[in-house]
Amino acid sequence: MIKAENLTKTYGPYTALHNVSFEIQKGEIVGFLGANGAGKTTTMRILTGFYQPTSGTASIDGFSVTEQPDEVKKRIGYLPELPPLYPEMTVESYLEFVLELKKVPKQFRKQNLEWALEKCGLLDRRRSIISTLSKGYRQRVGIAQAVIHKPAVIILDEPTVGLDPLQIIEIRKLIHSFSNEHTVLLSTHILSEVTATCQRAIIINLGHIVHEQKIQDLSEKKSLEEVFLEVISKDFAMQEKAKLTEISKKVSSV
Amino acid sequence: MSSIWVIAKREIKSLFISPAAYIVLGIFALLSGVQFLLSLERFDQTLQQAKIQAQLMKNPEALSFINLNGMLISNVIAFGYFLILFTIPAVTMKLLCEERNNGTHELLLTSPISAWDIVLGKFLAGIVFFLAMVATNALFLIVMFKYGNPEPGPVLAGYLGLIFGGISFISIGLFASALTKNHIISFFTSLFISLVLLMIGWAAGSTSGHLSEFLQQASITTHFETFNKGLITVSSIVYFVTLWIFFLSATRVAVQSMARN
Numbered sequence A: 001m002i003k004a005e006n007l008t009k010t011y012g013p014y015t016a017l018h019n020v021s022f023e024i025q026k027g028e029i030v031g032f033l034g035a036n037g038a039g040k041t042t043t044m045r046i047l048t049g050f051y052q053p054t055s056g057t058a059s060i061d062g063f064s065v066t067e068q069p070d071e072v073k074k075r076i077g078y079l080p081e082l083p084p085l086y087p088e089m090t091v092e093s094y095l096e097f098v099l100e101l102k103k104v105p106k107q108f109r110k111q112n113l114e115w116a117l118e119k120c121g122l123l124d125r126r127r128s129i130i131s132t133l134s135k136g137y138r139q140r141v142g143i144a145q146a147v148i149h150k151p152a153v154i155i156l157d158e159p160t161v162g163l164d165p166l167q168i169i170e171i172r173k174l175i176h177s178f179s180n181e182h183t184v185l186l187s188t189h190i191l192s193e194v195t196a197t198c199q200r201a202i203i204i205n206l207g208h209i210v211h212e213q214k215i216q217d218l219s220e221k222k223s224l225e226e227v228f229l230e231v232i233s234k235d236f237a238m239q240e241k242a243k244l245t246e247i248s249k250k251v252s253s254v
Numbered sequence B: 001m002s003s004i005w006v007i008a009k010r011e012i013k014s015l016f017i018s019p020a021a022y023i024v025l026g027i028f029a030l031l032s033g034v035q036f037l038l039s040l041e042r043f044d045q046t047l048q049q050a051k052i053q054a055q056l057m058k059n060p061e062a063l064s065f066i067n068l069n070g071m072l073i074s075n076v077i078a079f080g081y082f083l084i085l086f087t088i089p090a091v092t093m094k095l096l097c098e099e100r101n102n103g104t105h106e107l108l109l110t111s112p113i114s115a116w117d118i119v120l121g122k123f124l125a126g127i128v129f130f131l132a133m134v135a136t137n138a139l140f141l142i143v144m145f146k147y148g149n150p151e152p153g154p155v156l157a158g159y160l161g162l163i164f165g166g167i168s169f170i171s172i173g174l175f176a177s178a179l180t181k182n183h184i185i186s187f188f189t190s191l192f193i194s195l196v197l198l199m200i201g202w203a204a205g206s207t208s209g210h211l212s213e214f215l216q217q218a219s220i221t222t223h224f225e226t227f228n229k230g231l232i233t234v235s236s237i238v239y240f241v242t243l244w245i246f247f248l249s250a251t252r253v254a255v256q257s258m259a260r261n
Helices: A040-047 A069-075 A091-101 A106-119 A135-147 A165-176 A191-197 A224-253 B002-017 B019-056 B060-065 B068-092 B097-102 B104-109 B115-135 B138-147 B152-179 B183-206 B209-218 B220-228 B234-260
Strands: A002-011 A014-024 A029-033 A055-060 A076-079 A153-157 A183-188 A200-205 A208-214
Touching: A002 A040, A014 A040, A014 A055, A014 A200, A014 A208, A029 A040, A029 A191, A040 A055, A040 A153, A040 A183, A055 A069, A069 A076, A076 A135, A091 A106, A091 A135, A091 B002, A091 B104, A106 A135, A135 A153, A135 A165, A165 A191, A183 A191, A191 A224, A200 A224, A208 A224, B002 B115, B019 B068, B019 B115, B019 B138, B068 B115, B068 B138, B068 B152, B068 B183, B068 B220, B097 B104, B104 B115, B104 B234, B115 B152, B115 B234, B152 B183, B152 B220, B152 B234, B183 B209, B183 B220, B220 B234
Parallel strands: A029 A183, A029 A200, A076 A153, A153 A183
Antiparallel strands: A002 A014, A002 A055, A200 A208
């Protein structure tokens, strides 16, 4: 459903992503795991067509994000890091706007709206003005706008950041309920989030993928935390080594 | 078209629930109302003097120089033009810069709509709000047509000029609001561009030959004044439409680059 091949993204001299490749099957929930600044958001933005990759390709449901962005945009729901909300609107009018924006046919709009409100636990807040909502509720509205058109692929950028433990549990349950029907890619820097909601973790560090881990293959002996620390420290060591050899090359050439 | 309207409809609703919009609308209505009253008083004085003169000199011809169109309506329209120079940037400054502040540009740019839909939707919303501003002048027109007999043609041309000029300021303001996240910078950028387009006309006076002619024709005011004299010329229409297309195209590029950086 989601396929990335050798994605590279540079901002001037800075390389944010370097040859990132992965594949996600239909109905999977995959966690994108990495430290802040590892390249999670950049990858997600490329998959949604918001950014152009410097090189490499990505496709959603067989449609290329660079060649057929409109087809891709019809098939994805995206929650950016900052939920894209208009504070002066009510929950309901905002979601109605999103339905029109996503070009959902008129006869399905009412039905989809009710479905999303119910699914995200917003039924009693439908007439609230967004600026008056708590952070947890805003996040729910953010998730509602990402799923309201029932997209094949849902991309969530740090869906539980800044929420209290109770809200986190609720949001995780919600994300879990999307499996099978939707393919979900979510990013996080919280390890337990991945084990709680995902079937697979993709660990990214310094702009490249260092490890892929099926959650069911984890055992009592080896938790995701240990796997994570191991691959990350190995990666850092390798980067250091590469830097050192480069420097020593330079030195020897002088 | 439908996506343009989706964007415009949401923006219009947001504009009309924001207090800032009503302040702008109020300032415009109040100040143009004051100007209308002052002009009316001046017109009345001139008329009375002319009547006395005509009687004294037994020359009814003297009255024919007193013209409601030239002395009152075009005066009000010209003042409206001066007012929108400052009030339109206050309306347009939020249009695109608020999207970036809310993070909603990510929603718009990852939805199956084009950058043109976004730009034209915002443009349309700005125009609708501006027409509401101009509509506050309807009261003066009702008064004038009820108690006087102005020629409708020049009045129409004058207001058309005001509307064309206003739409130009909107396209400039929209462009400015796409450049920055900061309202104040957006406001002053659009005011600056508008003022430059206005002031190059002044520079025409201190130059000569082709340069003078060029500066004259490049100035927004020249074309507005042509309309306000009651003349609808092809060259002025072409000037305005070119200006809109130029700034809208520039806005589209700016919107697209919001996603790239």
